[in-house]
Amino acid sequence: MREWIVTVPAPVVKPVRKRKTGKMFQRSPWLNSNDRDHWRVVHPIRAGWRENGATAAAEAGLPQGLLKVRIDGLVVKERQGRYDAMNFYNTAKAAVDGFVDFGLCPDDSNEFVEGPFLLPGERGAAALVFTIREIP
DSSP: OOEEEEEOOOOOOOOOOOOOTTOEEESOOOOOTTTTOOOHHHHHHHHHHHHHHEEEEEEHTSSSSOSOOOEEEEEESSOOOOOGGGHHHHHHHHHHHHHHHHHHSSSSSSTTTTHHHHHHHEOOOSSEEEEEEEOO
16 A cells, blocks of 8 residues: 655735725635635635645655545644644645646545545645555
């Protein structure tokens, strides 16, 4: 069984101007299940994670065309504190979509991918660290 470790760094997020107050607001690079942001705010962040996922897969030398994989992920955040790692599933989903764009497997459906299963990681620069295992 082959295994690869891929680190997907957080994308750079541009500040957003609030309509009512006109103040600039710096959005976090994380897509959280608890957030209820407008799609225009979320879309560039999701696209950034997806693009970074495809780039990280290429840089890590992942193979293409695998039939079945299991993906486990660690959420690496800039600050310590309590958080629910599974709330960042939307972020991990975008990165896994980038792996599929790269060609890791034909699709990210249950037929080809188990996971991603998320756990809290150590403190550091915002990133997702994935362990990808080929399932025979």
